[in-house]
Amino acid sequence: MxxxxxxxxxxxxxxxxxxxxxxxxxxxxxxxxxxxxxxxxxxxxxxxxxxxxxxxxxxxxxxxxxxxxxxxxxxxxxxxxxxxxxxxxxxxxxxxxxxxxxxxxxxxxxxxxxxxxxxxxxxxxxxxxxxxxxxxxxxxxxxxxxxxxxxxxxxxxxxxxxxxxxxxxxxxxxxxxxxxxxxxxxxxxxxxxxxxxxxxxxxxxMSPEKEEVELPPDQPQVQSDDEILQKAFNSENKDKFINHWNANWDQIGHQDHSSADISLLQMLAFYTPNNEQLKRLFLLSELGKRDKAKRADYLPRTIRRVRLNQAKESQENRKAIEHGKQNAEAIIRNWKAKRSSRIKVYSPQELAKRPSLKWLVKGILPESGLVSIYGAPGAGKSFLVLDLLAHVAAGDYWFGRKTKVCNVAYVAFEGMGGIPQRAQAFKKHYRPLKSIKFVEAPAINLLEDNDRKDFIAVLKEHLLTNGVICLDTLAASAPGMDENSSEGMGKLIGEVTKIQQEVGGLIILVHHSGKDDKRGLRGWSGLLGALDCAIKVTKNADGRCYWEVTKSKDGKDGIGRPFQLITVLLGHDEDGEPITSCVVAGSDIGDKLENINEEDDKHVFGVIECQLKAGNPVSQNRLEKGDLKQLIKIPQARLRSSIKRLKNKGKISDSGNDGFKLGR
Structure with a gap:
């Protein structure tokens, strides 16, 4: 056994x-x-x-x-x-x-x-x-x-x-x-x-040892206490600073005194490299007047932790800058190479040796080119687009199809609107969004030379090249343009194509369908012919959604999948009304959730059982924030749901002090 x-x-x-x-x-x-x-x-x-x-x-x-x-x-x-x-x-x-x-x-x-x-x-x-x-x-x-x-x-x-x-x-x-x-x-x-x-x-x-950071040496104070407090009380994050300084727990949002101490110390540490001054300033605050803060060992230990966090953050920033320099150098080399030979001539033999088409989403979206995701208002295309971008940025399979991980930029020409809520819903329901940059550009017109050059410069500055750039929406990228005009829309598509050639990768155009949904993309009839791929998003009367490839230059037309929009509760507004958004899930979401729940329960119980049989106490805090977090590796919300199900099944129960025991 x-x-x-x-x-x-x-x-x-x-x-x-x-x-x-x-x-x-x-x-x-x-x-x-x-x-x-x-x-x-x-x-x-x-x-x-x-x-x-x-x-x-x-x-x-x-x-x-x-x-x-x-x-x-x-x-x-x-x-x-x-x-x-x-x-x-x-x-x-x-x-x-x-x-x-x-x-x-x-x-x-x-x-x-x-x-x-x-x-x-x-x-x-x-x-x-x-x-x-x-x-x-x-x-x-x-x-x-x-x-x-x-x-x-x-x-x-x-x-x-x-x-x-x-x-x-x-x-x-x-x-x-x-x-x-x-x-x-x-x-x-x-x-x-x-x-x-x-x-x-x-x-x-078997994990490799994490790179250690050295505790920075204590340094003389540079500014007076009054000067530092004057700056802190007038800084951009002054509301957060004041709430911590005055121990306004309702505004801080939690009752974890140790976390609040660290947060205030980190804000003060930004202004002074001197630990004695940092300690002195903290003791002036309401948090510093607690008995715990006056213990001989507490503040030195906590300040040490804050300084180590500063050193670690500084080290990570240096690495990020170095990585950015390397990326920039590579981009410049590639740009020079492309500029020197934009036009090439191939013999049939040389053409046969050219590499095969590379896919961003296998069999659906090419690695480079121009595509559109379109549909009627309310069909769910905005949620589907964010879901697609999140999977590409993480390199995860999307609707069962392999993706290639790359840089992703979501450009909002109509302002951010509900995008923050969609991102928050995805994070709450699935996982944090990583490697996606959100670009707000409400006053940009891609038909204007200066605007277009500024837009390209921003993409290059933030290393958002040779990846995926989503333009939401196509019409909003050129305010006032007649979408039905071959001259206007043709010129816009030409300028977007130039942007794609300049920055590389794939550009996704979010667009609307016409008044007659069966006729496809809204506006100029030549738009479809300019695309490498087009994906139509529809929503039935019963609320079921569907995406379908209506055009694929190098793949198959007709590929598609049903999906559902799941409502996610994000919180409540000042009037107590719920704040919600949606995330995308496959049509078999019920079965998938059931399987996920079953796997979660088996995994969580296995970890708890192993620890308890070894004589080690297991608490909710240890599972969520302590050393067992590395073993659990599922989002906190799913962990809590799993613990609740395991209690209902009688596999575990509370044993006091936030701990668990096997059985009822």
């Missing part, structure tokens, strides 16, 4: 030295190459043992031949790729060729499957301590385990997921883009079990 107590023990094992951590390289040709003899991959292959590999692995067409150096090979013995499923084959086909060629075979881990492999290496000179750790991991995970090719190491196959491969001290963990040479030489003949909580614990202990 699995003893989950040691999930915590991994974390407490001091023999795991974080300074030795090594990031696993995940690339297009990643495969296992350890210290074993390279010819060992095929020298002692016992092909009949491959038939002992669990059926659920064999059922997936993710198999390749294994070369003598453990490189994945296709059936014709040319190189296979760990990121290209077209180079993989079925188990039966690979098994037949393995017999014919006297080669080994292996499985390609992919994001498309639920599996993870833990590769444990034991060398001739491995210490007894390392061997004991390896055997402990094998026993505790209690999932299907086979011997490695050398016969000394192990492959533990389980269900679970890690963000990216990790390698440390003879232990490797992979969930995708990795070729594992299999043997079928069974060590533990268990089913392939779901071990996500144990996997998360092991993965966490």
């Amino acid at each position: 699995l003893n989950n107590n040691d999930e915590t023990n991994y974390k407490q094992d001091n023999t795991w030295d974080p300074t030795k951590a090594v990031h696993a390289e995940i690339g297009s040709q990643q495969y296992n190459r350890d210290s074993e003899s390279e010819s060992a991959a095929t020298a002692s292959v016992q092909h009949e043992q491959f038939l002992k590999i669990p059926q659920e692995l064999r059922n997936r067409a993710q198999w390749c031949l294994a070369g003598d150096d453990k490189r994945p090979l296709q059936l014709n013995k040319t190189n296979a790729s760990t990121i290209d499923p077209r180079t993989w084959s079925t188990f039966d086909a690979v098994y037949a060729k393995a017999l014919e060629y006297s080669l080994g075979m292996g499985y390609v881990l992919s994001k498309l499957d639920p599996f993870t492999c833990i590769d444990l290496d034991i060398k001739a000179n491995s210490s007894d301590e390392h061997k004991n750790r390896v055997h402990k991991i094998v026993n505790e995970f209690a999932s299907f385990t086979e011997r490695s090719v050398s016969g000394n190491g192990y492959h533990i196959w389980l269900k679970g997921n890690v963000e990216q491969g990790r390698k440390k001290d003879g232990v490797e963990v992979y969930s995708s883009e990795r070729f594992i040479v299999c043997t079928g030489n069974i060590e533990k003949n268990f089913p392939i079990e779901n071990r996500q909580p144990l996997l998360a614990s092991l993965y966490y202990q």
Whole structure:
């Protein structure tokens, strides 16, 4: 029976030295190459043992031949790729060729499957301590385990997921883009079990050490106390400062005194590098008059934390600036290269060697060009556009289709309006929006030369090139233009095309459909012909929404999916009325939510159970903000909902002091 107590023990094992951590390289040709003899991959292959590999692995067409150096090979013995499923084959086909060629075979881990492999290496000179750790991991995970090719190491196959491969001290963990040479030489003949909580614990202990920041030295004061307070009380964030200074808890919005102390100290620390002055100023405030603030150890410890936060923020800013410089240099190099050769001539042979079309959203949106998402008012196109941009910015699959992560800019020509609420709703329901820049440009007219040049300059200044730029809406980008005029609309499309050529990437035009919805885009009939892709958004009388590709220059027309708009409560206004917005979800959202809830409950209970059986108390605060947050890895709202469901099911209950116990 699995003893989950040691999930915590991994974390407490001091023999795991974080300074030795090594990031696993995940690339297009990643495969296992350890210290074993390279010819060992095929020298002692016992092909009949491959038939002992669990059926659920064999059922997936993710198999390749294994070369003598453990490189994945296709059936014709040319190189296979760990990121290209077209180079993989079925188990039966690979098994037949393995017999014919006297080669080994292996499985390609992919994001498309639920599996993870833990590769444990034991060398001739491995210490007894390392061997004991390896055997402990094998026993505790209690999932299907086979011997490695050398016969000394192990492959533990389980269900679970890690963000990216990790390698440390003879232990490797992979969930995708990795070729594992299999043997079928069974060590533990268990089913392939779901071990996500144990996997998360092991993965966490394999984390590389975070870069340390040094505490900045104390410096002499530069300004007087009165000068600093004068500036603070008249700063841009003066309302926040005054509320903390006067301990106005209703305005601060919470009763966490320690957090409020840190917030006020950070605002004061901005004005003085001297810790004694910082302490003196804080003690003048209402927060500083509490008994806790006068304890001998409290303020020095808290000020130290504030200074470390400052140092860390300064370090991150320096890194961001350096990264920005590197991006800018790369953009300048690319621009110069493009400028020097805008026009190129190709022979048929050279044309055949040109790379194939690259997709931003596989099979739907190209990586560069001009596209439009259009529909009638109220059809949900604005919500769909934000949902698309959020998935592209994160590199997540959108409606089951692979996306390419890139810079994303959402340009609001009509003012921000409800955009902040849509972004807040997406964050509350799904996750924070990352790598998206929102550009407000209500007075810009792209038909005006100066406005257009200013717009391009802003995009370049903020490194919003070679990505996705969404213009919302097309009509608002040229105020006063006649949309039905071929001259006016034709000129606007020409100018937008020039912008796309200047900044690269894809430009998405948000547009309205005509009075007759069946006739497509509103206005000039030539607009559709100028687009690389057009997506129509509609809403039925019963509230169901649908998007459909009505034109694709290099893909298929007619691709589409239904979706729903889910209302998200954001808060209440001064009159107590609810403030709401919407987010996009697939039409099968009910089933998906049920599956998500089930997975959340299984994962959260697994973490709580492991900790309690190890004798470690578990509290709501520890799960949400403490050390267990790294293991939970789901949004706070979903965590709280999961805890509530687990209580209703009687799997956990309150034990006092914000803690939990198993059972009722």
